[in-house]
Amino acid sequence: MQSPAGDGHFPHEGVSSQHAYDEDNPFYLHHSDNPDTVLVSQPLTGENYEVWHRAMIIALAAKNKLGFVDGFIPKPTSPKSLVVSWGRCNNMVLSWLLNSLHKTLSSIVVFANNAVHVWTELKIRFSQSNAPRLYQIQMQIINCKQLQCSISVYYTQLKSLWDEYNSYVILPTYDCGAMRQVKEIYEQQRLLEFLMGLNESYTAIRSQILLMEPSPSIPRAYALLVQEERQREVHVSLPSESISAI
Structure with a gap:
């Protein structure tokens, strides 16, 4: 029952x-x-x-x-x-x-x-007040950078911080135009945080993602970046003769 x-x-x-x-x-x-x-x-x-x-x-x-x-x-x-x-x-x-x-x-x-x-x-x-931990999480999000990590590892680190943040700050679930707009702004902010932490070598693909209309979802942006990363890995692994031929 x-x-x-x-x-x-x-x-x-x-x-x-x-x-x-x-x-x-x-x-x-x-x-x-x-x-x-x-x-x-x-x-x-x-x-x-x-x-x-x-x-x-x-x-x-x-x-x-x-x-x-x-x-x-x-x-x-x-x-x-x-x-x-x-x-x-x-x-x-x-x-x-x-x-x-x-x-x-x-x-x-x-x-x-x-x-x-x-x-x-x-x-x-x-149990402690949420405010100090929210401050810590937000600072970790700001300081989260790709550095020597792969796109996958960097995204996983960032997403774990987002998930913990979301466990403290829960958006209302009711469906209305204003709430949908709030969620869109929230997702846009998360996308910008993700792109900001990328290495400078991804400047070109980052600019392409920022120019997309409408803005892509975070999973879509992640997929584009992983695809770019894999293409680079293939290019590096090719023999120099093959690269010259290309």
């Missing part, structure tokens, strides 16, 4: 341990779920809380266990079978949280008995 909001949560009322074999039930544990499972690639160190938090939300939601950390599925008082099922899932989530922390932070989890309390404690301890 999905929540009215369609957010993947399940209301506590009506959730029964009798349906623990139903994959849509939050009390369901897959045979591959075990306390040793590591849900995220980068453990929480304290400095990377926002990225870690986002990764954990995605992982827990995928396993239908987000309600055990955000308080949407509180500990029941009855029946006994439901209390037991909740405890089993809560302990599993606690283990996943423990596995996602740097060893220096493990004491936050190892003596805890409620995943919600751990989740809240981590947020209080490590």
